[in-house]
Amino acid sequence: MREVYVAGIGITSFSRLEFPLSEIAAYPVMMAMKDSGLKDIEHLYVANMGGGRVNHQTGLASAVADTLSLTPSGAELIENGPASGGSAVKQGFMAVASGMHNVVAVTGAERMREVNNLEATDLVATLTHPIAEYIYGVTLPSLAGMFTRLYMDRYGVTDRHLAMVAVKNQRHALRNEFAHIQQEITVEGILDSPEAMTNNPYVAAPLRFFDCCPVSDGGAAVILTSREVAEATGRPLVRLSGVGQASDTHCVHEREDPTELLAVRRAAAGAMEMAGVEPSDVDVAELHDAFTILEIVESEEAGFFPKGEGHLALERGDTELGGRLPINVSGGLKGRGHPVGATGIAQVYEIAHQLRGEAGDRQVEGARVGFTCNFGGFGNNVVCMVLAGE
Amino acid sequence: MKREIYAYRCRRCGELHYPYRMVCRKCRENDHNEFDPEPLPREGILVTHTDLYALPAVFEIRKLGLGIVELSNGVRITGQLRVEEPKIGMKVRGEVEVVRSEMYSDYYGMVFYEA
Ligand SMILES: [Zn+2]
Numbered sequence: 001m002r003e004v005y006v007a008g009i010g011i012t013s014f015s016r017l018e019f020p021l022s023e024i025a026a027y028p029v030m031m032a033m034k035d036s037g038l039k040d041i042e043h044l045y046v047a048n049m050g051g052g053r054v055n056h057q058t059g060l061a062s063a064v065a066d067t068l069s070l071t072p073s074g075a076e077l078i079e080n081g082p083a084s085g086g087s088a089v090k091q092g093f094m095a096v097a098s099g100m101h102n103v104v105a106v107t108g109a110e111r112m113r114e115v116n117n118l119e120a121t122d123l124v125a126t127l128t129h130p131i132a133e134y135i136y137g138v139t140l141p142s143l144a145g146m147f148t149r150l151y152m153d154r155y156g157v158t159d160r161h162l163a164m165v166a167v168k169n170q171r172h173a174l175r176n177e178f179a180h181i182q183q184e185i186t187v188e189g190i191l192d193s194p195e196a197m198t199n200n201p202y203v204a205a206p207l208r209f210f211d212c213c214p215v216s217d218g219g220a221a222v223i224l225t226s227r228e229v230a231e232a233t234g235r236p237l238v239r240l241s242g243v244g245q246a247s248d249t250h251c252v253h254e255r256e257d258p259t260e261l262l263a264v265r266r267a268a269a270g271a272m273e274m275a276g277v278e279p280s281d282v283d284v285a286e287l288h289d290a291f292t293i294l295e296i297v298e299s300e301e302a303g304f305f306p307k308g309e310g311h312l313a314l315e316r317g318d319t320e321l322g323g324r325l326p327i328n329v330s331g332g333l334k335g336r337g338h339p340v341g342a343t344g345i346a347q348v349y350e351i352a353h354q355l356r357g358e359a360g361d362r363q364v365e366g367a368r369v370g371f372t373c374n375f376g377g378f379g380n381n382v383v384c385m386v387l388a389g390e
Numbered sequence: 391m392k393r394e395i396y397a398y399r400c401r402r403c404g405e406l407h408y409p410y411r412m413v414c415r416k417c418r419e420n421d422h423n424e425f426d427p428e429p430l431p432r433e434g435i436l437v438t439h440t441d442l443y444a445l446p447a448v449f450e451i452r453k454l455g456l457g458i459v460e461l462s463n464g465v466r467i468t469g470q471l472r473v474e475e476p477k478i479g480m481k482v483r484g485e486v487e488v489v490r491s492e493m494y495s496d497y498y499g500m501v502f503y504e505a
Contacts, residue, residue: 118447125446132409133468135490135497137446137454145440146458153438153478205441251409253458253466258437 001097005230006238006352006387008036008223014180014337014346016113017217021048021055022063024339025109028221029068032105036223036233042101044068044075047088047108048341050123051077054115064107081127082290083376084108085220085344086383090243092224102226108346109219110339120215124340127377129251141212143252143378144291145204150259151293152206155308159206163187164314165292166210169328172321173335175362180216180337211292216337220346236356240348242277242386244270252378263382264301264373271371272303275386279303282386283367284354285325286347288375289332295319298373299327302384321362329354329362344374344383355389393486393498397465398425408465432484433505434461439476448492459484459502469500481505 010031017024025046033039046061057063061075080087085108092106112120125139133143151157167187173179190200190210200208230237246266249255255262272278279302287302289295296310304325305313313319319327330336330350333343351370353359372385397408401424405416408430412422439457455471459482470489473482482502489499 118444121444122446129409136456136468136470136499137442137449137490138456138468139442139444139446141444142440142442142454142456145442146438146456149440149478150438201443202441203444205443207440251468253437253468254408258458 002099003227004093004096004240005225005227006222006240006348007225007230007233007235008032008038009221009349009352010035011178011220011346011349012218013178014216014218014339017111021051021057021109021111022060022067024111024217024219025060025064025107026067028219029064029105029107032221032223036235038103038223038225038229038233041070041073041103041105041223043073043095043104044070045078045088045091045104045106046075047078047084047106047345048110049079049081049084050110050112050340053123054120055111080381081376082124082288082340083344083374083381083383084341085346086372086374086385087344089222089345089348089385090245090383093240093243096224096226102229103223105221105223106345107219107221108342108344110341111217112215112339113217117215132251140378141204141207141291144293145207147252147258147378148206148291148293151297154259155311157293157296157311159191160187161296161311161314162207162211162292163191165289165295166190166334168320169289169332169334172329172362173331176331176336179331179335180214181331181335185210207291207293213290213333213338216339218337218339218342220342220349222345222348222352237390238352238355239388239390240385241388242271242273242275244268244274244384246270246382248380250380261297261301261379263379264298264375264384267382267384268302268373271384271386275388277369277386281369282325282371283369284329284351284364285327285371286330286350287327287332287373288343289328289334290338290375292334294375295327295332298375302371302373321364326364329364344372347372347374348385348387351387355387394429395486395500396427397430399428400425406463406465408467430465430467431462434459434482434484436476436478436480436482436502437466438478439471448490457502467500469502471502473502473504
């Protein structure tokens with residue numbers, strides 16, 4: 001395989017965007033082209049989950065290629081649930097690694113706020129098993145709620161630990177101008193204050209409102225190239241050095257130990273093996289905190305902390321900006337927001353930004369190796385990546 | 391006729407699956423039709439649970455109890471939970487009832503009560 005580099009990056013604000021879905025997908029590509037100075041994109045990959053259903057737009061990749069005047073380059077839509085972004089980056093990686101292309105653009109976008117929150121939640125709930133989960137009213141928050149309860153029971157995670165993830169990531173988001181949530185919160189304010197029951201009600205007990213990421217619109221893009229092309233741009237070199245992916249049972253109840261996220265463990269190990277790094281080599285990580293519990297458990301399954309001890313690392317401050325392994329300095333899904341198809345690419349954007357040393361007041365000092373985890377379904381399809389600054 | 395929910399036993403190796411899958415997870419040797427359906431037992435132990443407050447629009451109630459139950463034959467199932475104070479490890483008993491009503495159809499599934 002050839003080495004693959006992240007030569008250009010681009011992103012939109014994550015919030016409510018009053019633009020057509022195709023423009024939300026195209027804008028970050030345009031920014032990434034400016035960032036890298038590359039105009040000749042040989043192929044385009046577009047990640048999106050809800051366009052056909054929520055925005056009544058199918059064939060999105062063709063629309064994006066045309067609005068960017070990239071025709072006659074080839075273009076494809078990648079749908080892999082909340083891991084669509086990671087999957088699209090992986091497709092772009094393979095295209096360059098194989099030698100088929102030298103310059104590809106990978107973008108992800110979602111415009112979910114065109115519908116109300118319940119419809120957006122229902123769109124995501126269609127990821128669950130149609131007859132063994134969905135008909136009962138099972139949604140992603142309810143699976144996360146059941147998972148959290150089990151984790152609390154077995155490992156002593158409390159609602160305070162969950163709140164600490166929310167507080168940390170929303171604090172990080174204050175340093176990210178593109179982040180959806182720009183609000184500082186405190187553990188006391190969302191758990192102990194007289195207002196807590198109204199400002200932080202249960203969504204899927206024991207998970208509360210502040211344990212869940214917002215529904216966001218937004219887009220993010222990267223341009224992946226061969227080493228030769230990346231060197232010629234004159235921008236700092238960031239190599240996409242490892243990619244791993246794994247699936248797991250569709251029904252959560254079929255997992256032998258339902259407190260394990262085996263697809264995360266396997267995808268992370270695969271990405272690190274390809275990159276030739278150990279968990280202890282990683283300096284900065286973007287994890288898929290759609291629910292606060294997921295950041296804690298993914299940090300264990302990726303090998304950063306022993307199983308059942310992710311919440312202790314959080315207590316020690318290890319995962320904060322300035323800590324031993326800062327996690328979600330972009331704000332994560334919790335603070336930056338979660339436009340589903342864009343998320344996996346926004347993670348790679350953030351790590352590349354960090355490894356270039358251009359992340360401003362959220363820069364992780366001396367970051368050389370970064371890691372991403374993009375979590376699809378309730379852990380039934382996970383894409384992990386390792387990036388390295390050179 | 392009593393309504394049942396079925397698990398599927400692989401004719402090649404005997405592994406029991408719920409829900410149906412086309413190829414056996416244990417031996418991966420069978421064809422799609424080499425499964426024998428067996429009604430699921432009703433007695434089980436609550437593995438985990440939640441009260442869901444952000445409900446899909448078709449549920450016109452304030453909160454919905456959901457749980458994962460390990461049945462007496464070792465098979466696990468996700469179902470609705472109608473228990474006042476659910477606790478992990480408690481004994482529950484399932485009934486097959488309407489779990490979702492939409493404009494043109496009712497969907498049946500397992501609803502668990504305190505045993
Ligand atoms: Zn078998």
